Amino acid sequence: MAAVDLKRYAAFLKDYTELRMQENRTIGIGFLNGNNTGNSRSSSRGVSARVYRQGSWGFASSPDPSDDSIKAVLSLAQQNADFLHAREDKGQGPLPSVVAHLEKDFSTKKPRLSQKDLLAYAKEVDNYISTEYPDLTSRSVGLSSLEIEKTLLTSEGSFYRSLIPRSFIYINLAAQANDGPVEVFDLHGGLGQFEDTLPSDEVLHSMIDRLYEHLMRKKEGVFAEAGVKTCILDAKLGGILAHEAIGHTTEADLVLSGSVAGRLLNQEVASPLITLVDFAHTAFGEVCPVPVYVDDEGTPGQDVTLIEQGVLRNFMHNKESARIFGVAPTGNARAYAFSDEPLIRMRNTAILPGDSSLEDMIASVEDGYYLIQASNGQADSTSEFMFGVVLGYEIKNGKLGRAIRDTTISGVAYDVLKTVTMVSDQHWWSSGGMCGKKQAIPVGMGGPAIKCQITLGGR
Amino acid sequence: MRHGDEVAQEALDALLKAGADKASCGVSTSVVTELNVERAQIGLLRSTMNVNVNLMAIKDQKKGSVSLNSLEPSAIDRAATDTLAMAAVSQPDPAFDIAEAQEPASFESGAKEPDHDAMYDRMKEFLDTVADKYPTIMLRQAYLSFSRHNWSFVNSNGVDYRTEQGVYRFNALFSAREGDEVSSFNYTGFSMRDLEQELLERGSLDIMLRQTTEQVRTRPVKGKFMGDMIIAPDCLGSFLGFLTHPLSDRPLISGTSLYKDSLGEKIAGAEFTLHSRPVSSEIADGYFVTGDGYAAENSTIIDRGVLKSYLLSLYGAKKTGRERAKNNGGAYVVEPGTTPLEEAIRGVKQGVLLVRFSGGSPSANGDFSGVAKNSYYIEDGQIAYPIRETMVSGNFAEAFRNLKVVSKERVDFGWSILPWVVVPGITISGR
Numbered sequence: 001m002a003a004v005d006l007k008r009y010a011a012f013l014k015d016y017t018e019l020r021m022q023e024n025r026t027i028g029i030g031f032l033n034g035n036n037t038g039n040s041r042s043s044s045r046g047v048s049a050r051v052y053r054q055g056s057w058g059f060a061s062s063p064d065p066s067d068d069s070i071k072a073v074l075s076l077a078q079q080n081a082d083f084l085h086a087r088e089d090k091g092q093g094p095l096p097s098v099v100a101h102l103e104k105d106f107s108t109k110k111p112r113l114s115q116k117d118l119l120a121y122a123k124e125v126d127n128y129i130s131t132e133y134p135d136l137t138s139r140s141v142g143l144s145s146l147e148i149e150k151t152l153l154t155s156e157g158s159f160y161r162s163l164i165p166r167s168f169i170y171i172n173l174a175a176q177a178n179d180g181p182v183e184v185f186d187l188h189g190g191l192g193q194f195e196d197t198l199p200s201d202e203v204l205h206s207m208i209d210r211l212y213e214h215l216m217r218k219k220e221g222v223f224a225e226a227g228v229k230t231c232i233l234d235a236k237l238g239g240i241l242a243h244e245a246i247g248h249t250t251e252a253d254l255v256l257s258g259s260v261a262g263r264l265l266n267q268e269v270a271s272p273l274i275t276l277v278d279f280a281h282t283a284f285g286e287v288c289p290v291p292v293y294v295d296d297e298g299t300p301g302q303d304v305t306l307i308e309q310g311v312l313r314n315f316m317h318n319k320e321s322a323r324i325f326g327v328a329p330t331g332n333a334r335a336y337a338f339s340d341e342p343l344i345r346m347r348n349t350a351i352l353p354g355d356s357s358l359e360d361m362i363a364s365v366e367d368g369y370y371l372i373q374a375s376n377g378q379a380d381s382t383s384e385f386m387f388g389v390v391l392g393y394e395i396k397n398g399k400l401g402r403a404i405r406d407t408t409i410s411g412v413a414y415d416v417l418k419t420v421t422m423v424s425d426q427h428w429w430s431s432g433g434m435c436g437k438k439q440a441i442p443v444g445m446g447g448p449a450i451k452c453q454i455t456l457g458g459r
Numbered sequence: 460m461r462h463g464d465e466v467a468q469e470a471l472d473a474l475l476k477a478g479a480d481k482a483s484c485g486v487s488t489s490v491v492t493e494l495n496v497e498r499a500q501i502g503l504l505r506s507t508m509n510v511n512v513n514l515m516a517i518k519d520q521k522k523g524s525v526s527l528n529s530l531e532p533s534a535i536d537r538a539a540t541d542t543l544a545m546a547a548v549s550q551p552d553p554a555f556d557i558a559e560a561q562e563p564a565s566f567e568s569g570a571k572e573p574d575h576d577a578m579y580d581r582m583k584e585f586l587d588t589v590a591d592k593y594p595t596i597m598l599r600q601a602y603l604s605f606s607r608h609n610w611s612f613v614n615s616n617g618v619d620y621r622t623e624q625g626v627y628r629f630n631a632l633f634s635a636r637e638g639d640e641v642s643s644f645n646y647t648g649f650s651m652r653d654l655e656q657e658l659l660e661r662g663s664l665d666i667m668l669r670q671t672t673e674q675v676r677t678r679p680v681k682g683k684f685m686g687d688m689i690i691a692p693d694c695l696g697s698f699l700g701f702l703t704h705p706l707s708d709r710p711l712i713s714g715t716s717l718y719k720d721s722l723g724e725k726i727a728g729a730e731f732t733l734h735s736r737p738v739s740s741e742i743a744d745g746y747f748v749t750g751d752g753y754a755a756e757n758s759t760i761i762d763r764g765v766l767k768s769y770l771l772s773l774y775g776a777k778k779t780g781r782e783r784a785k786n787n788g789g790a791y792v793v794e795p796g797t798t799p800l801e802e803a804i805r806g807v808k809q810g811v812l813l814v815r816f817s818g819g820s821p822s823a824n825g826d827f828s829g830v831a832k833n834s835y836y837i838e839d840g841q842i843a844y845p846i847r848e849t850m851v852s853g854n855f856a857e858a859f860r861n862l863k864v865v866s867k868e869r870v871d872f873g874w875s876i877l878p879w880v881v882v883p884g885i886t887i888s889g890r
Contacts, residue, residue, distance in 0.1 A: 180824025388819015457828030
């Protein structure tokens, strides 16, 4: 991104104002059955400003980073705030003032891989799959990366410059079962550019071999029995439960709009085994997959303990909701693109590990399911949720049984979490997906495996 | 700001100069004005502008693509060089191609500029009406936007298209609350060419708000049974996605499509006719040119239950040896049936009215399962009560094949016109 000294514009920021320069860069490479179906790069950059005037906000953005354009964007954002203020004088007070100064750069220190290198890597992976597993109906290999580089200046004096990349390799395998095609997928990657995230051959081949084994078992798999079942949700599902089912209900804007969490503060909402945290940037001594050191309102990122030993303790805030609730902002205001306004978003939401081993948890189930991978998830303001489950096994008398076909699990999260009786000692971060809330944005989701009662869809 | 036509031609020249055998370039500029409501107050006015330049080059049947959002000549030149460099290192595929020459043309629809005052007035009127008519409704978020989108597309075969489209769009997300009891959230939206009509009179907005106020107190369906499912228009969009995805490039190229051998075969009930009409006057938010650079045409995908067309791009068509679709899909119009909705409900012995489906993508074999949100239990031809914690599952291909009824009434969303449909054989499980 071309260097523009935003501090030069400090004198133009009158009412509370954020001025942000941002560039999002992507790489996409795809092979479908050996055909090179994807080979692209993209960049989207620009400048935006947001102005607050007694409860009314004005926002403007432009892709043009020139001096004239930046001044025009600032002026238009102010005009928009004035337009609304003239019609909707809300008479609201100033926003909480918090100041941060920081620079964070997670770009690789290794020599950069070219597009040719990345294509060759993906092709080699595809060759491995086609050679080792010629009986597949279809296979696909994808490389995908997103780098978000931004500089933020606020009228309060906050200044933050960051480059946060994430990159992944995706594998999808399909085989023909008696009743039609079945598929499995997996991915590997996280925070960092490809140079830092692409797995070694050993790790990758082991992932593919495991995936193929799952596929063969799924091909012979059975439909899950519909109804309320005892299940072990693997760490990957624990993360999505933390994010979708609980996390969204505790975003302060949703609380203000009637989320069920609003009336549950300081009440027992889960088993005492459950502690759930939205980490800003660092957890368990390591940098999280989506680190937010300073948010897009210039607030330093603070960890938010949402549930502490089963009791709902806090909500996630931006400046405006913090003012309404009379608390400090938590650094959860995030925008995806230069042309997006910051919204209250999660960062890295995780249930904290417990002290049971996964093996003991499976052994403790007489008749239930071990659910390993989710395809997607949605949740409601009531905390009712659903996740698509694309990989799982029966548990019979404490042992893993037959694989199951795709199914859906659902429940009311605050009820389901009360049924948790075991939490594993492992923790797993996943960050390959995007969270959708007007804008799509990368988030980290983490968790241990949990044992709970949950409703399965099935035949 | 430089004009899109000029930049598109300049980029195409740069790609050819850099050595492309075949090349294309699309340049879009969009200007959006958006009024945002949070917690029933108009809190934010956004004005955003963006540009997007997409360059594609084929050399020795190898392809590269680059997109950027700068119109600067030096950035375009660099992007053209990068596109060729990317093509040089990719894998060749004889199916890579560009659209053949067509008569240059310009297309235009909608307003050129937003009416800010009318936008504000319509939104204010909506908020006041909802507060009065549905006092238990909590508007979590709503926005009314105007988008002016200009697109210039050229390729080295002589394709030269310009489109200019202006459209208003509205979306709302809401729930209802009575004391400590809260409904599930629901949402809807629509597009329109102008603001002549009240927002509450458009799309399914009034129906959805009324239903949401009825859904504060819900209960799970008892047990598990096989029954009929009436799919409401807002939800039918998701099911049309399930139905049309197997007709597209990836499933057909990979061979995993349920419908790979179904052209000319019956895949839906006889009353079901599905058109894709991106250039029809009845669609406010359509498109004129396909992503490959062909003038879009209206088409019939399913005619009285029989599959008439796949939705293949130029690449997909060459790869599979089948016919290229006349459009990119979308802009779906389902022909109305002859049965009024009330009569369709009376015909259901036991089932659900599915208003929102919260579920994963179906399996490649068509199996789906998910939660019936904002939905109702139907018994003996009557809507009995609003439900929660109820799952619906089945196979969408079987469901459409056995589709029983298409309603006479339809909802115009601006981007689609859809009825209620009744499908049998759905497993419905509660507690």
